[in-house]
Amino acid sequence: DTEVTQTPKHLVMGMTNKKSLKCEQHMGHRAMYWYKQKAKKPPELMFVYSYEKLSINESVPSRFSPECPNSSLLNLHLHALQPEDSALYLCASSSTGRDQPQHFGDGTRLSIL
Amino acid sequence: GDSVTQMEGPVTLSEEAFLTINCTYTATGYPSLFWYVQYPGEGLQLLLKATKADDKGSNKGFEATYRKETTSFHLEKGSVQVSDSAVYFCALHSGGYQKVTFGTGTKLQVIP
Numbered sequence: 001d002t003e004v005t006q007t008p009k010h011l012v013m014g015m016t017n018k019k020s021l022k023c024e025q026h027m028g029h030r031a032m033y034w035y036k037q038k039a040k041k042p043p044e045l046m047f048v049y050s051y052e053k054l055s056i057n058e059s060v061p062s063r064f065s066p067e068c069p070n071s072s073l074l075n076l077h078l079h080a081l082q083p084e085d086s087a088l089y090l091c092a093s094s095s096t097g098r099d100q101p102q103h104f105g106d107g108t109r110l111s112i113l
Numbered sequence: 114g115d116s117v118t119q120m121e122g123p124v125t126l127s128e129e130a131f132l133t134i135n136c137t138y139t140a141t142g143y144p145s146l147f148w149y150v151q152y153p154g155e156g157l158q159l160l161l162k163a164t165k166a167d168d169k170g171s172n173k174g175f176e177a178t179y180r181k182e183t184t185s186f187h188l189e190k191g192s193v194q195v196s197d198s199a200v201y202f203c204a205l206h207s208g209g210y211q212k213v214t215f216g217t218g219t220k221l222q223v224i225p
Binding site: 031095096107 | 145147149154155156157158159162164202206207208209210211212213215216217218220
């Protein structure tokens, strides 16, 4: 069973819509991550939250807006997306140590019409 | 900067065959090394890890040894099963926990 829960599993939206992706973990991890994964590619890091503060933004366009309401929840707000934003969006969490692995959710499959 | 190089896939094997997926890395300092596996329609899962030179990580019959002298972390399994069909990613953490450097992934298909 996946310990990181992502909702929804699938999302289809138009380019003018606003939607949000949600992620939840109850492992006590203090680092949370958003990744974008295109088919047959490795995950690409988008954002990192450490102790509920945004610590890394990998030059992601402003149409993606992350939010970390508390240590268990992570949201990704979407607005005015482009067709090239269609991808699998993965959330992950980890403890804050160099040898700590990341725990991934099963992702949200996003399609932009 | 850090980088991870994996052998190109896809790799197709018959059930019970021996598996090797090569992984080499370039990193500053002393990275921690990981293998993650992604089954169809799922996120990545940690398969095994090694945090210092000569460590061997193992899980579910898979093994990999951290070789500092050859900067390698090759994944091996003695007898693959159809259920091992997935994409395998070699990865490293160097200097901090926040950024993971992934290899390009190797797709494994095991046929009965």
